[in-house]
Amino acid sequence: MDPMTMLSVSILFYFILLVISLCSIRAFLWRRKITTTQSAAGGIKQLPPGSSGWPFIGETIEFYRAxxxxxxxKFFFDRFRKxxxxxxxxxxxxxxxxxxxGTASGNKFLFSNEGKLVNAWYPPSVRKLIPISSHLSNEQDYLKAARKAYPKFLSQEAVKSYIGIMDSMTKRHFETHWDKYTSTKEEMxxxxxxxxxxxxxxLMACRLLLSMDVEQETHRLNELQKLFVIVLNGILSIPIDFPGTPFNLAIKAxxxxxxxxxxxxxERKLRLLSHENKSERDLLSLMIMFSEEESGKFMEEKFIADMIMGLIIAGHDSTTSVMTMVMKYLVxxxxxxxxxLREQTEIAKSKGTEELLTWSDIQKMKYSWNVVCEVMRLAPPGPGGFKQALEDFTYAGYFIPKGCKLYWSSIATHKNPDYFPDPEKFDPWRFQGGGPAPFTFVPFSGGPGTCSGKEYVRVQILVFIHHLVKRYKLEKSIPSNPKEEEKLIFKPFPTLTKGLPICIRAH
Structure with a gap:
């Protein structure tokens, strides 16, 4: 090994050792802080049982391995039992x-106490990639401002105005990007x-959120998409900002x-000032024109950019996951x-040849939405979420100190046989009528922290399904080697190992 390589290896080794040492010290100080807090509160109180695993790494490897x-x-069930x-x-x-x-009572406790005992919290990697805008003093101010603003742009009324655009764009997208892959009678x-x-x-996110022309701005869209892929790869990585790491690349992207x-x-501000785009009612224009009721202040450009980026990250990967998994289960x-197909055909028959889908059509897609819900139960687009304790409290007889990070798991709840008998079985009828009990089906979280984009995602997925089944018959592709069969894994988001290779035929 040449001297320069040895030097590089040595530097890397000592850097990793330093990080592990600092994190070990941090963990020690955290435990000491808890003990001090407990003593000050009057006697030692029992903390929840468990293991912190390896220094710095903790049990992250076991979490990802499952x-x-x-x-x-399995990661959660094993520890709940132990x-x-x-x-x-x-x-x-x-x-x-x-x-x-993993329980309805646990979810209810966390979701109902949002803003009281707990608040949303994000890992360092997320906070670094989507930093707090300069005019906000801390993370919670950012979250409060975002929660005031998001409902204005993602309300039911706003989503209703997007349906026509979603419908026409989805139809064109299938014609342009999917039809060329259809099988014929002669060729599979x-x-x-x-x-x-x-x-x-x-493309749908960029069209609806930014009014980008998906046909004329292909180069700009391709570059943006590559950057978002890099960010998504690094967003839940171990936050080591070292050249070449996924996290470092994600920060640059x-x-x-x-x-x-x-x-x-x-550019949009100039067009709004000159009244050039009165007809544009996309989310970007709404954000630019939005002002806080109390102060009358408009949002800063940096804050709007953070929010738009966060929406695309949240919506792009999660909707991709759900729609891909819907196709897998339909196959x-x-x-x-x-x-x-029967449900969507009935809706199509009630429409004129060029008539676009409406809100009332979306409301008729009840069975289709049951299918989507069962898909999200088995493969939730979000594995769970983090919270932070705003003050000391007790849960299930255990002491939870102020500042402590908390986590809730959607998949552990969705696979709980107490709420969903035969939990591995795919059964859309579970959601017929009243559906599951409260706080047992939580793909969009719950309580005050419920995902603001829930209705937007619902409409987009249903429009996609409408055109998909109306246009194509889906057939399973049988692998020549059984070992190459498709598998559903979580990294931590649901992913199909082969990307879902299937055959699509035009009706």
Whole structure:
């Protein structure tokens, strides 16, 4: 080994050693802080049982490993059985975390106490990639401002105005990007679906949020999409900002994305001032014109860029995941596909040739939405979420100190046989009528912290399904080697190992 290589290896080794040492000291100080707090509160109180795992790494490897073999719930179920049926302590992504979840009561406690005992919290990697804008003093001010603003742009009324655009764009997208992959009677063509769906959801987000012309701005969109892929790869990585790491690359990509969005904001402001785009009612224009009721102040460009970027990240990957998984289950269960097709065909028959879908049409897609809900139960687009304790409190007899990080798991709740008998079975009828009990089905969180984009996502997915089944018959592609069969894994988001290779035929 040459001297320069040896030097580089030595530097890297000592850097890793330093990081591990600092994190070990941090963990020690955190435990000491808890003990001091307990003593000050009057006597030692019992903390939730559990293990912090390895220094810095904690139990992150076990957490990811369970997902990579397709059973992320195993990480939680094993520890619930070992330590406590309701709460346990672990360490994830460099943070000591107390898990409260897997039960309806745990979810209800966390969601109902949003803004009282707990608040949303994001890992350092997320906070670094989507930093707090300069006019806000802390993370909670950012979250409060975002929660005031988002409902204005993602309300039911706002979403209703997007349906026509979604409908016409989805139809054109299938014609342009999907029809060329259809199989014929003479030839079976296997198409990998995930990249097609990913492209669709990204273009739809850019069209609806930024009014980008998906046909004329292809180069700009391609560059943006590459940058978002880099950010998504690094957003839940271990936050080591060292050249070449996924996290370091993601930081650089996020800076470039925000520069591009800020440029679009400046361009849009000029057009709004000159009244050139009165007809544009996309989210970007609404954000620029939005002012706080109390102060009358408009939002800063940096804050708008952060919010737009966050929306695209949240919506792009999650909707891609759900739509891909919907196609997988429609292929696996032809009887479910046939029932969805019947429902969508009835809606199509009630429309004129060029008539666009409306809100009332979306409301008729009840069985289709049941299918989507069952898909999100088995493969939730978000694995769970982090919270932070705003003050000391007790849960299930255990002491939770102020400042402690908490985690709730959607997959652990969705696979709980107490709420969903035969939890591995795909059964859309679970959601018929009143559906599952409150706080047992939580793909969009719950309480005051419920995802603001829930209605937007619902409409987009249903419009996609409407055109998909109306246009194509889906057929399973049988691999020549059984070992190459498709598997569902979680990294930590649900992913199909082969990207869903299937055959699509035009009706």
């Amino acid at each position: 997902g990579l073999v397709g059973v992320p719930e 330590y406590s049926s309701q709460v346990f302590k672990t360490s994830l992504l460099g943070e000591t975390v107390i898990v409260i979840g 063509v296997t198409t990998t679906i995930h990249p097609l769906v990913k492209n669709y959801s990204f 996020s800076i470039l994305i925000k520069k591009q969005i800020t440029t679009m904001i400046k 696996d269960f032809p009887n479910v596909y046939d029932q969805v």
